[in-house]
Amino acid sequence: MQHIASRQALEASTARLLQDAANLDDDGLGALGDELRSVGSLLLREVPLRRTLSEATLSLETREGILTRVLQGKVGDRTLALVRFALGQTWSNGRDLQTGVTRLGRTAMFLRAERTGTIDEVEDQMFRFSRIVDASPELSVVLDDPTVDPQARGSLITRLLGERADPLVTSMVVGLAQDTAGRSVTHGLRELVDQAADRRDKVVATVKSAVAFTPDQVRRLTAALNRIYGSEVSVHLEVEPGLVGGVRVQVGDEVIDGSIAGRLDSLRRTLAGS
Structure with missing residues (x-):
């Protein structure tokens, strides 16, 4: 808006x-x-x-x-x-x-x-499902295809989430799949995650790392991001081996890329432009 x-x-x-x-x-x-x-x-x-x-x-x-x-x-x-x-x-x-x-x-x-008391779990489940959709081009195509019957898209979501998801998550994602308002389901899922975080005056940070974080590392990273953004940050973690090392943090449109892969890519672009 x-x-x-x-x-x-x-x-x-x-x-x-x-x-x-x-x-x-x-x-x-x-x-x-x-x-x-x-x-x-x-x-x-x-x-x-x-x-x-x-x-x-x-x-x-x-x-x-x-x-x-x-x-x-x-x-x-x-x-x-x-x-x-x-x-x-x-x-x-x-x-x-x-x-x-x-x-x-x-x-x-x-x-x-x-x-x-389920808002944290609801937000996390929505985020994890958005990652599943991102990682599956075939699923994205079906969910975003305007020629597919909306009820069929909703039924597909129900089968995918089943009893594993909170009923609220299933209900909201089904509603999103049935009425995409001309935007991708991935975009809609991102909006849902952001709105859930916003209810608690938080911003959403997607953090990708080559290896899994320990609980202590998660606490220290969250504290650091809270200081950087001057607000509580809801951190969602993803393991992406292709990053080799370091982390990549995205908050909205802002990206902090401290990964080895990111630095190598930046170096390649610099050399290509020289």
């Missing part, structure tokens, strides 16, 4: 969600998350509806009336009230509104995981 107005709209809507969540038990929070994600999926599929709801020439009252007629009886009152609140914010376009509602649904689900 690139537009400042939309980011501010999402922040306001998230604050309203957090306020409502304080009065909900775990089941109520789960239902709210599911319904918000359903509304997000509806807005993704129904382009004319999305455009109408974001049409600046229509009054807010008119747009709220349309939204209410579409959702009344299909979602709970609390979900409807929250979506109406989001609609009343200033979004740059209809796609940002749809993305915002979808993120609100995910936030509700992550809040539930926080309450049950």
